[in-house]
Amino acid sequence: MTELQAGQGAQPLEVPRIDARPQRYRDLLVALAAFAVLALLPMVFGSKQLLDFVIRCAAYGLFATSLNLLVGYTGLISFGHGMFFGLGAYGFGLMMQKTGVPIPVAFVATLAMTCVVAVVIGAICVRLKEIYFAFVTLAFQMLIHSTILSWQSLTGGDQGLRGGIPRPPFLGIDLSNHLHLYITSCALLVVGLLLMRQIAQSPFGYTLRMIRDNATRASFIGIDVWRAKLVIFVLAALFAATGGIIMALFVSGAYPEFAYWTISGEGIFINMLGGVTTFLGPMVGTVLLLILNDTVTRITEYHGIVLGIVILFFAVGLRKGLMDFVVEWFAQRRGEGRG
Amino acid sequence: MTRTRKPGISRRSTLALIGVGAATFAAPWVARAQAKTIKIGMPTILSGRVAQLGTSSRNAVLLEVEKINAAGGLAGRQIEMVIRDSKGQPQEAARIARELVNTDGCEMLLDGEASSGSFAVHEVARDLGVLCIHTCSEASSLTADPKQHIPNAFRCVRQGIHDSIVGAGYAAGIAKAKGLKKWATCSPDYAYGRDTTGEFVLYLKKFAPDVEIISESWPKLFQPDYTEVVTKILQAKPQALYSCLWGGDLTSYIDQANIYAMFAQMEVFAVNMADYTALTVVKNLPKGIHSGDRYIKTFPPTPENAAWGDAYKAKYNEYPTNWSWQNATAVMFLSEAVKKANSTDGKKVAEVLTGLTIKCPFGADGTVTMRADDHTLVGYAIGWGTTIPQEPYVPDVKAGDWKAIFELEAEWKKSKGYT
Numbered sequence: 001m002t003e004l005q006a007g008q009g010a011q012p013l014e015v016p017r018i019d020a021r022p023q024r025y026r027d028l029l030v031a032l033a034a035f036a037v038l039a040l041l042p043m044v045f046g047s048k049q050l051l052d053f054v055i056r057c058a059a060y061g062l063f064a065t066s067l068n069l070l071v072g073y074t075g076l077i078s079f080g081h082g083m084f085f086g087l088g089a090y091g092f093g094l095m096m097q098k099t100g101v102p103i104p105v106a107f108v109a110t111l112a113m114t115c116v117v118a119v120v121i122g123a124i125c126v127r128l129k130e131i132y133f134a135f136v137t138l139a140f141q142m143l144i145h146s147t148i149l150s151w152q153s154l155t156g157g158d159q160g161l162r163g164g165i166p167r168p169p170f171l172g173i174d175l176s177n178h179l180h181l182y183i184t185s186c187a188l189l190v191v192g193l194l195l196m197r198q199i200a201q202s203p204f205g206y207t208l209r210m211i212r213d214n215a216t217r218a219s220f221i222g223i224d225v226w227r228a229k230l231v232i233f234v235l236a237a238l239f240a241a242t243g244g245i246i247m248a249l250f251v252s253g254a255y256p257e258f259a260y261w262t263i264s265g266e267g268i269f270i271n272m273l274g275g276v277t278t279f280l281g282p283m284v285g286t287v288l289l290l291i292l293n294d295t296v297t298r299i300t301e302y303h304g305i306v307l308g309i310v311i312l313f314f315a316v317g318l319r320k321g322l323m324d325f326v327v328e329w330f331a332q333r334r335g336e337g338r339g
Numbered sequence: 340m341t342r343t344r345k346p347g348i349s350r351r352s353t354l355a356l357i358g359v360g361a362a363t364f365a366a367p368w369v370a371r372a373q374a375k376t377i378k379i380g381m382p383t384i385l386s387g388r389v390a391q392l393g394t395s396s397r398n399a400v401l402l403e404v405e406k407i408n409a410a411g412g413l414a415g416r417q418i419e420m421v422i423r424d425s426k427g428q429p430q431e432a433a434r435i436a437r438e439l440v441n442t443d444g445c446e447m448l449l450d451g452e453a454s455s456g457s458f459a460v461h462e463v464a465r466d467l468g469v470l471c472i473h474t475c476s477e478a479s480s481l482t483a484d485p486k487q488h489i490p491n492a493f494r495c496v497r498q499g500i501h502d503s504i505v506g507a508g509y510a511a512g513i514a515k516a517k518g519l520k521k522w523a524t525c526s527p528d529y530a531y532g533r534d535t536t537g538e539f540v541l542y543l544k545k546f547a548p549d550v551e552i553i554s555e556s557w558p559k560l561f562q563p564d565y566t567e568v569v570t571k572i573l574q575a576k577p578q579a580l581y582s583c584l585w586g587g588d589l590t591s592y593i594d595q596a597n598i599y600a601m602f603a604q605m606e607v608f609a610v611n612m613a614d615y616t617a618l619t620v621v622k623n624l625p626k627g628i629h630s631g632d633r634y635i636k637t638f639p640p641t642p643e644n645a646a647w648g649d650a651y652k653a654k655y656n657e658y659p660t661n662w663s664w665q666n667a668t669a670v671m672f673l674s675e676a677v678k679k680a681n682s683t684d685g686k687k688v689a690e691v692l693t694g695l696t697i698k699c700p701f702g703a704d705g706t707v708t709m710r711a712d713d714h715t716l717v718g719y720a721i722g723w724g725t726t727i728p729q730e731p732y733v734p735d736v737k738a739g740d741w742k743a744i745f746e747l748e749a750e751w752k753k754s755k756g757y758t
Contacts, residue, residue, distance in 0.1 A: 048441035052434060149529060157530035159478055160429060160455040163486040164462050176466075247430060252462040255429040255455040294438075297431075301385040301424045 080137030086259020088244025275321020380439025383451025507542030
């Protein structure tokens with residue numbers, strides 16, 4: 001997608017409100033309500049499968065929403081975003097296995113490491129545009145994947161990090177307990193989404209939309225486009241790494257598949273399903289994809305065909321993601337009501 | 340007539356949705372209520388490049404389960420297999436394994452995953468404490484590394500280290516007899532390829548100290564074109580070549596190397612050749628390739644093994660694979676252990692499985708054992724022979740000596756810091 005095309009598909013620019021506080025309070029309230037609902041779920045339903053499902057939604061949801069910060073908000077189609085998902089999983093797993101530091105320390109250290117890697121890779125990639133950006137990010141992803149496969153003494157090669165990830169309790173939270181892991185994943189998801197929402201709604205978020213719609217104009221009014229792109233690239237990497245950490249905790253290990261291009265492909269797929277013009281589109285896409293995946297793989301081993309038909313339906317039939325469609329439909333109805 | 344239906348979700352749809360939701364969440368209780376049958380879960384790879392192996396695992400399991408059910412089931416309970424596709428992704432394997440136990444009510448797991456997927460399922464077994472038998476992963480560290488050890492997990496699979504010891508002993512004999520000193524290797528560039536080749540070379544040099552490796556090639560896994568690798572080996576002019584390429588990679592390699600008449604210029608030792616999936620797919624199978632046995636119905640040369648291979652072929656219209664006999668053996672172990680424990684309780688079955696020896700068509704002496712100290716399969720038929728282009732493909736297989744395997748394996752474990 002070129003910047004021009006991205007601009008055509010996007011909503012017209014809204015002028016940011018002068019006083020953003022009420023919006024912020026509303027987001028906070030929604031986040032608190034969402035967390036409360038998620039936290040109450042295990043009390044209402046005893047299904048462990050449901051908790052597993054939400055934990056996976058947290059991992060993939062953070063990953064896909066962070067990808068949307070690049071794709072939908074900045075117009076940077078990254079084909080290599082999965083590398084940060086993998087880095088998060090490996091960084092955290094290795095830290096816990098090798099150093100035995102408390103979980104919050106490993107969490108912060110993993111994000112710091114991801115930040116450094118993302119700055120280096122981002123500094124090279126964000127200079128490029130469109131397909132060149134997409135392919136160089138893909139190349140870096142394959143580089144990281146190959147490194148994981150080859151550096152056997154550290155990463156275990158294609159067999160992944162073996163022996164489980166130790167999860168010593170901290171502050172009364174024991175992540176080897178399924179319920180504690182569930183609540184922690186929900187908390188990370190809600191806080192992550194809230195932070196990303198704040199980034200998207202901030203003046204910086206609007207700068208990104210401007211860069212997406214017309215980078216030349218943005219630079220003419222004094223915006224350092226390269227720096228803004230780099231900042232969002234790094235921030236998105238941090239949220240993707242958080243998703244990777246949740247996944248590493250869920251499977252109690254890290255595997256090269258987490259850093260493979262297929263994970264990035266799934267991220268793009270999720271964004272196409274859910275839609276890129278609304279903030280919650282990727283989250284809806286995540287829930288849709290995981291439900292589809294879990295039900296279809298139960299029924300048939302030809303799930304590739306079913307998922308392919310679904311994506312065709314969205315890409316060719318609807319020509320937009322589900323949330324884009326729903327939002328437009330509501331806007332239309334409201335318009336009719338007024339008319 | 341005017342339409343009265345209002346836009347939005349109708350009452351019927353709402354009721355249907357509630358019904359579906361209730362059914363989803365009630366599933367575990369329903370599953371428990373039907374506990375007359377015993378459910379055994381199996382995540383395996385049924386799509387993608389190695390789907391053929393996953394399918395052959397499923398076939399073998401179903402073949403054995405049918406026999407057990409016909410004979411009255413496990414401690415009087417009919418077995419119901421719940422087999423799902425993990426697509427070879429470890430996160431999917433972990434999710435499916437958890438779902439099989441937590442939601443579908445499976446009381447045991449057969450883990451039909453390869454490589455990383457098996458380690459992911461192993462962690463699920465550690466977490467949930469469910470009885471789990473790995474049936475496809477050949478990675479030695481899965482059971483050799485004491486960090487991996489859990490009382491409820493077993494591995495019913497051949498191992499890379501066993502193959503390397505037997506293969507190197509066999510190759511050293513031929514190297515001495517024919518004066519093969521210059522060797523080349525060509526194996527896939529990932530942990531299995533590097534480990535297995537490293538171990539083979541280590542033991543080959545131990546048994547035949549004159550041997551020298553003059554060329555190494557590490558093609559990528561699933562590489563389509565081997566021209567570069569073949570010409571590199573031909574230029575180095577080795578007297579012998581070792582390869583642990585497998586499946587489609589091995590058949591593509593042989594087809595491409597045939598164009599250069601490579602097999603007439605050197606002795607080739609391909610550990611994974613003697614598997615029907617490779618033997619029947621290669622266009623012109625060269626005579627005289629040395630290979631380890633994967634699965635062939637003529638080795639071990641017993642009527643039981645031949646009958647099993649024929650029964651499988653009759654039912655599925657194709658020959659079994661290496662994964663097939665391993666999965667079948669796992670079901671045989673379960674059946675025998677449940678009989679001895681007189682219970683389907685996972686803990687009791689695991690206790691009986693530890694150190695259990697059973698009669699088995701794939702045993703070197705008609706029996707196989709689940710070794711007590713590392714919960715891994717030993718005593719299975721293992722040997723090397725040379726190929727011919729038509730059935731029985733590898734007519735004369737020289738059996739490996741398990742006593743020698745045990746001795747060298749113990750040394751290897753020590754060198755790795757496992758004991």
